[in-house]
Amino acid sequence: MMGGVEHMNTESAPESPGQSRQLLDNLLLIEDFLRYGVRSGRRIEAEDGALGFGDSSGNKGNSAEGDRQTRLDAIEARVRQCTACVLSQSRSHTVFGEGVTSPQVLVIGEGPGAEEDRQGLPFVGASGNLLDKMLAAIGLSRRTNCYIGNIVKCRPPNNREPTPTERDACIGYLRVQIEILKPRLILCVGRTAAHSLLEVNDAISRLRGRTFAFEGIPVRVTFHPSALLRDESLKRPAWEDLKQFRTLMDSLTDSPLQPSRNEE
Ligand code: SF4
Numbered sequence: 001m002m003g004g005v006e007h008m009n010t011e012s013a014p015e016s017p018g019q020s021r022q023l024l025d026n027l028l029l030i031e032d033f034l035r036y037g038v039r040s041g042r043r044i045e046a047e048d049g050a051l052g053f054g055d056s057s058g059n060k061g062n063s064a065e066g067d068r069q070t071r072l073d074a075i076e077a078r079v080r081q082c083t084a085c086v087l088s089q090s091r092s093h094t095v096f097g098e099g100v101t102s103p104q105v106l107v108i109g110e111g112p113g114a115e116e117d118r119q120g121l122p123f124v125g126a127s128g129n130l131l132d133k134m135l136a137a138i139g140l141s142r143r144t145n146c147y148i149g150n151i152v153k154c155r156p157p158n159n160r161e162p163t164p165t166e167r168d169a170c171i172g173y174l175r176v177q178i179e180i181l182k183p184r185l186i187l188c189v190g191r192t193a194a195h196s197l198l199e200v201n202d203a204i205s206r207l208r209g210r211t212f213a214f215e216g217i218p219v220r221v222t223f224h225p226s227a228l229l230r231d232e233s234l235k236r237p238a239w240e241d242l243k244q245f246r247t248l249m250d251s252l253t254d255s256p257l258q259p260s261r262n263e264e
Contacts, residue, residue, distance in 0.1 A: 068101040071180050075173060079153050085169035087154035087162070093120035094154055097177060099147030104249065105140055106183035107131070107148045108174070109224060110192040111162050117155035122148045123225075130225040131189065134238070138246040147181055149174060151196045167196045178215065184252055186217055187245060190224030208241055211248065218252070220245050 076096040082088060095112040098121055107123075115125035123131045131148070132141070140146045152162045152170040162170075174197070178186075188194040191204040198212050198219060207221040222241035228234050 065101050068180050072096075072101065072177070075176055075180075079173055082153070082173075085152075085154075085166045087152060087156060087166055087170075090157050091154040092117045095120055095122050095150060096153060096173075097147060097149035098122050099142040100145060101147075101181065103147040103181055103183045104145045104253065105135075105147075105185050105187055106178065106181055107135070107140075107146060107187045107189060108193045108197060109148070109150045109189050111150045111152040112155040113159055113226075114155065122150055126229060127225040130228060134225065134242060137239075138242050138249070147177075147183065149177055151193055161192055167192075171196055178217070183217060185245070185249055186214060186219040188219060188221045190227065193224075194219075194221040208237070209244070218248060220248065 076094075079094050079096050082094070091112075095116045099106075109123060109131075112122065113125065113127070115128075116122055122128070135141060135146060142148050151167055151174060153173060154170075156162045156166070186197070188197055188207075191207070194204070194207050194212075195201060197214055198207075200207065200212075204221065204223065208223075210221070212219040212221070220241065222245070223234050223238045228238055
């Protein structure tokens with residue numbers, strides 16, 4: 001029995017054959033990642049290609065957006081019921097993620113804090129405000145072109161770092177999110193996010209300034225906004241990281257992003 005994946009709740013049973021295929025494929029995908037860390041050959045193929053996997057048509061229309069949202073919703077429902085690690089015992093809310101479903105950039109943090117646990121949303125409160133401003137400075141916003149998530153979906157008590165066991169129990173959900181969202185770039189904020197996603201163990205000083213890859217997606221690393229709130233001297237090097245990230249972003253996109261309005 002894989003951790004964190006439970007049987008389908010009949011109250012939320014899909015209404016159409018297409019939705020059934022989508023939900024079943026989501027469950028197989030979660031099981032693959034939790035068991036093997038990668039997607040296996042098993043999959044439920046939609047006759048009309050509506051699942052989005054292996055879709056080489058480049059179709060990013062409303063139907064594909066809706067499919068992605070449906071699949072994310074199904075996984076979020078599983079996360080809300082998850083008891084795969086001890087963090088489930090002290091959480092108020094799970095924090096699945098927030099943003100657009102076809103993001104240019106996926107931002108990954110460590111885990112929910114107290115305010116996130118209260119609201120069920122990632123990066124709210126002081127560090128969330130700072131993250132939003134950092135992202136806005138390079139043309140990114142969770143409202144228009146960005147998705148924000150965490151390594152673990154439940155708050156570690158007293159804001160401690162999630163243990164390796166807790167990270168291992170939860171990382172499968174993030175892997176599935178990445179598979180669905182297909183971001184062009186990933187920005188890890190903080191050492192724990194980078195260590196968990198990239199399976200490295202270097203100090204953040206050795207991770208910054210380098211471009212890694214996760215499943216073929218370029219990954220850069222910078223400081224967690226809460227570290228910047230604790231130590232003002234980190235803001236300048238963090239800004240250098242963001243400028244480099246923006247340059248990489250522009251080099252990968254057909255048309256450079258326009259800076260978004262800094263929403264206070
Ligand atoms: S942190 Fe992740 S694995 Fe642990 S209970 Fe929450 S959702 Fe499940």
